[in-house]
């Protein structure tokens with residue numbers, strides 16, 4: 001039985017409490033929040049959980065094996081650090097930290113204390129995203145030319161980070177996972193519309209190795225909730241729509257062929273679009289948050305590094321976010337990612 005303490009019981013933390021209490025091999029013993037109203041509401045739902053105001057009580061408890069951190073982004077680094085130093089395994093919500101150096105330090109601490117540190121890149125546990133990965137890996141799409149992602153809604157607004165840092169960790173972690181690499185270059189624009197110091201939306205063009213160009217659009221100022229990714233290959237094209245009731249994946253058997261039929265010289269050709277069928281494969285739904293928690297527990301039990309969402313993967317995401325932010329600050333200047 002892995003005993004868990006959850007730090008942060010705002011909007012998201014209670015989901016982790018629910019999930020970790022569903023398994024036979026884990027139990028949430030404690031939770032912490034600075035806000036007493038949040039504690040009271042958790043206490044009502046889960047009377048058996050010891051709800052405390054000071055997270056340090058969780059870290060000091062010898063009963064707790066692992067902590068789950070679901071607090072605002074600027075607290076991720078100090079809380080993860082303190083938890084690792086107390087010998088706890090750590091699951092930290094995305095993004096792992098605000099600075100690359102902090103991520104590397106946390107990775108080193110996890111190594112030093114022989115504890116697991118995993119980041120909440122929950123879309124890496126989404127069955128639709130796993131299907132995209134399979135299409136790329138198997139060559140079903142052929143050579144990938146480009147892709148675009150849209151993650152929009154009206155709210156929820158955050159006051160600790162802008163829309164880029166709130167929403168884009170998902171898309172960046174997805175594309176790093178799909179292409180098994182980190183981008184080399186970014187160019188981005190953002191806009192502050194609502195009178196705060198935070199960007200409410202961002203458009204980022206990101207170049208991955210092999211000339212794969214990605215566009216990411218994130219916004220919390222949009223009339224429609226959209227969670228979509230389109231990938232264009234030279235054999236097939238695919239759309240992932242997490243909110244589509246019929247199925248999250250549509251595979252388009254469409255591509256473009258070159259023909260020189262009507263031309264006399266080599267090098268002259270016509271482009272012909274080839275229209276095939278659209279397939280909606282059966283993707284069995286599994287709650288990504290549950291799959292993510294299961295993976296975290298399994299890695300602890302089997303003493304394995306949580307490779308899929310390791311501290312290093314979290315570092316890669318933070319590296320890209322910082323490059324995008326720099327480009328936004330410089331009005332779209334291209335920023336190289338070393």
Ligand SMILES: NC(=O)c1ccc[n+]([C@@H]2O[C@H](COP(=O)([O-])OP(=O)(O)OC[C@H]3O[C@@H](n4cnc5c(N)ncnc54)[C@H](O)[C@@H]3O)[C@@H](O)[C@H]2O)c1
Pocket residue numbers: 007008009010011012013032033034035038053055069070071072073075093094095120122166
């Ligand atoms: N994976 C996802 O899809 C997803 C979705 C939503 C939020 N998140 C992440 O979860 C985290 C929390 O988001 P949220 O929407 O729940 O935020 P929130 O502001 O609603 O809740 C954060 C809570 O943390 C508490 N808190 C702050 N500092 C604390 C401290 N030192 N000790 C104890 N409690 C403290 C606050 O009182 C608050 O109740 C963020 O990192 C966010 O990025 C992830």
